[in-house]
Amino acid sequence: MTDTIIATIAAIGVVGGACQWLAWRLRLPAILFLLLTGILAGPVGGWLKPDILLGDLLFPFVSLAVSVILFEGSLTLKFSDIRGIETVVRRFVTTGALVTWGIVTVATQWITGISWGLSTLFGAVMVVTGPTVIVPMLRTVRPTMHIANVLRWEGIIIDPIGALLAVLVYEFLISSGTGGGALGATLTVFVRLILVGSMTGIGVGYLVGEALRRDWLPHYMFNVATLAAVMGAFALSNALAHESGLLAVTVMGIYLANRKGVPVEEILSFKESLSLLLITALFILLAARLDLDLLLGLGWSAVQIFVVVQFLARPLNVLWSTRASSLSWRERGLLAWIAPRGIVAAAVIALFSLQLEQKGYADAVLLVPLTFVVIIGTVVLQSLTAGPLARLLKVAEPGSGGFLIVGANPLARAIAQALSQNAVAVRLTDMLWDNVSRARMAGLQTYYGNPLSEHAEVYLNTAGLGRVLAMTADEHLNELACTRFKGDFGPKRVYALRVGAREKGRKAVSLAGLEAFGDGVNFVELSRRLARGAEIRRTNISEAFSFEQFRANYGERAVPLFAIDPKGRVEVFASETEVQPKAGWVVLALVDADPDEYKRPPAKADATA
Structure with missing residues (x-):
């Protein structure tokens, strides 16, 4: 019995x-x-x-x-x-x-x-x-x-x-x-x-x-x-x-x-x-x-x-x-x-x-x-x-260009602040309370908990958000987050930032989402640059200053992250997509400090320009 x-x-x-x-x-x-x-x-x-x-x-x-x-x-x-x-x-x-x-x-x-x-x-x-x-x-x-x-x-x-x-x-x-x-x-x-x-x-x-x-x-x-x-x-x-x-x-x-x-x-x-x-x-x-x-x-x-x-x-x-x-x-x-x-x-x-x-x-x-x-x-x-x-009835949230950012680490907070300052809806999620607390003190919207959990399924507010950017130091979590949110946002609206550089001679592991910020860009390198004083800067593209000139002017010192068109729509620079900002667009890029500025005290991790 x-x-x-x-x-x-x-x-x-x-x-x-x-x-x-x-x-x-x-x-x-x-x-x-x-x-x-x-x-x-x-x-x-x-x-x-x-x-x-x-x-x-x-x-x-x-x-x-x-x-x-x-x-x-x-x-x-x-x-x-x-x-x-x-x-x-x-x-x-x-x-x-x-x-x-x-x-x-x-x-x-x-x-x-x-x-x-x-x-x-x-x-x-x-x-x-x-x-x-x-x-x-x-x-x-x-x-x-x-x-x-x-x-x-x-x-x-x-x-x-x-x-x-x-x-x-x-x-x-x-x-x-x-x-x-x-x-x-x-x-x-x-x-x-x-x-x-x-x-x-x-x-x-x-x-x-x-x-x-x-x-x-x-x-x-x-x-x-x-x-x-x-x-x-x-x-x-x-x-x-x-x-x-x-x-x-x-x-x-x-x-x-x-x-x-x-x-x-x-x-x-x-x-x-x-x-x-x-x-x-x-x-x-x-x-x-x-x-x-x-x-x-x-x-x-x-x-x-x-x-x-x-x-x-x-x-x-x-x-x-x-x-x-x-x-x-x-x-x-x-x-x-x-x-x-x-x-x-x-x-x-x-x-x-x-x-x-x-x-x-x-x-x-x-x-x-x-x-x-x-x-x-x-x-x-x-x-x-x-x-x-x-x-x-037109009472559903529109397919928004806002971002759900998985991770509230210093790099994620800096990117979230830059997007927020450009009128882009952002919400960060993290399982570390210290990261979430710092994000809240910076005035950012957050969810504290595991984004893959049943609790997040019920209580994670995604109103106004239409894309996911997974950028934690845990490659496995990034993969799972992309897989989880593909059903909500679509496979072409889910991005993941590689954690580290690819090892030479080894086949690259495919990401569950699009490869954020381009081939070869990774979380470790961007975090190091930010700690050494790099800032996320906003640059207006015009007839007098094209995107090609932007590239030539900054060279490897700048990593383009996002491009915003005149209607406020945001494009993510990614390996699988080709973004060509034109006159009237805005580019958000992580730009290294000048070499002679490295001796200065490091800028705050949350700094944006």
Whole structure:
């Protein structure tokens, strides 16, 4: 028996990993393949039975896993990101949620005929969206920053609110079945949930923030201590007020994200592998519990519910929440289309439907298949159509000439500053905090972490960027980065700088990207030149001073890096491409100091001209 359980758990990990890889290769949400796997393994094949596999541990595991996922998401919510659209976000998660709740509740009761109580519970769960689906979708759709920020904030904050509403409806149904006073009992539960969840989240967040800011913990314990604090806050809040834990961990994450001095970047990365594993396991396990006979028995009723959620409830929610806002009608149109449901909806409805079924609510079994129809329908439809719709509405980020620079070393910072000073969007990414810190002090946009990680897949902001320049001292990382971003930007928009000079007599190793800055140019040599006082200089090309004259004037003292045409378009000097700057163009080149200047103190590594 033990060997069977171990084999089943291992199989979930292996097959789930294969689903994640396939989703990455096809640039589709992983939830599609995870749900299909769970359905095939569970109700179709009968190989996976989560209730037997985990027994009484199933729903505690689901709840803890969801809490970790929500905490990670809330750590990215900074109030500065929604400056100017705070009112829109606030409406989405308050009165807008009530709009969705009311419409779905009425439609569910009218279409399916189940009781008003169960319809109200289903409507409460349907107010949530799916942050685990929305954020990867945003990377593919690449909408404007306003749309991306609204959807990200809504997706993360609305999840605990939806769970809270579901708890209130559940308490009302249970109280109604035991006598009078149901409304008063529900209001009492509501106040207790808000107070306990908020206070617990802020209290534990304050203690964690103090521990991280004041170095009460060694650096290697940051990750473990934060994870323990998240689980502790979730368990404590639930113990004080049943089902308030999700609100507590969300409040805790938002508090830490917006508190000054807390090294959020260092604790963000600790859960990327864990969160990926949890999401993978959750979708497979919950899909495996689906009853296909019930799903097929719903027939067109389930499809009609999906149509109401997608084409009526969401547009009316957006219409109400964005009234009198600065958002254009095009932006509102895309917001009205994107609202996929995800893991929280599946987890919450599975928990409460089971409990209500045990208490005599026979129709509660219908809530799970209804929820999965909405999840699958919204994810499939929106993931396939959101991108073309964003381009049709002209609210997708244009194919930009901005650069994602892999590496934030002195050479990368100098190049980033030169590009930035010429109105070219730049973002640097590095795994060394010292490099990232120096880049930020220089006023450059950064991402701290591994650009190849699952966390970067979700949180690395590439808005306004259209090309990649890999220039670290790690040849292998450069290769992997080029391979990773070819799918996003295209093979002819990915560049890599060789680390060292080619060895004589040895065949050159081909790069995954175009060879940046020309044949023979390498990272080590450029870094040495920069340290000896070389500067990145801007030179205007004209009829009186052609590019050929530039070459003759500087000779080997200059390495041309970029050429900018009169319309602001940037060309990269590379071995595989021939750039011929003409009159009106600008050339950015790394130019050595004059020989008699070598005795002077070295210029700062970040200097540009």
